[in-house]
Each structure stands twice: as structure tokens, then as C-alpha cells.
Amino acid sequence: MQNVLRVLEGRWKLIILFQLFGGQVRRFSDLERSIPGISQKMLIQQLRQLESDGVVGRIVHHQVPPKVEYHLTEWGQSLCPALDALLLWAENAPEEVRSSLILDVPSSET
DSSP states (O other), X not given: OHHHHHHHOSSSHHHHHHHHGGGOOEEXXXXXXXXXXXXXXXXXXXXXXXXXXXXXXXXXXXXSSOEEEEEEOHHHHTTHHHHHHHHHHHHTSOHHHHTTOOOOOOOSOO
């Protein structure tokens, strides 16, 4: 169980995944702009970990300027229903608990 949770642990990984849901392909700069508060170094680190875990795929377009795009792998996309269920679970929390939760999911559109 610890190894499974390690794939998703950290402040930014779930937010990154929500940005890539629905088969979206996003450029690095788009991801950076759509996640307020994340540093470039942290975004790179989190994307590399997700990529090495097989959740995120990276496409490098050899051009000037360089263009790198990220997307969920098929396996990463299969995580969407589980994360949707987690959000539904949080939305159905008792009112006294719900008031302390931040349930705003970052918009996947920029």
C-alpha cells in the first residue's frame, strides 16, 4: 500500500493529474501557468516522478524553441474514476468536516 500511495504523494501530483484528465495534452508552460504557487523546479520534479511511475507520458518535439508536452498514459487515465470517487467522497462529508475542506478542483482549462 505504501508503494501505491507513494505514486500520488506530495502537494502537487494530484493537481497535475487533474490538469491532464480527459485525455488532455498540455505543454509544460501551460501546466506551470495553470498551477499557481508551483515552482518550475517542483513541477519538473513532480512530472519526472509521475513519468518514471508510468502515470504521465512526455512527448518531446525537436524544434526551436523546444516543445515538451505531457499527457496521462493509459494507466494514468485509468486513475480518473478513483480520483473522481475521492472527490465525491469529500463532497459528501458531514457539514462540520466539509466546511474545513477545500473542494475546489483546479480548472483544467486555461
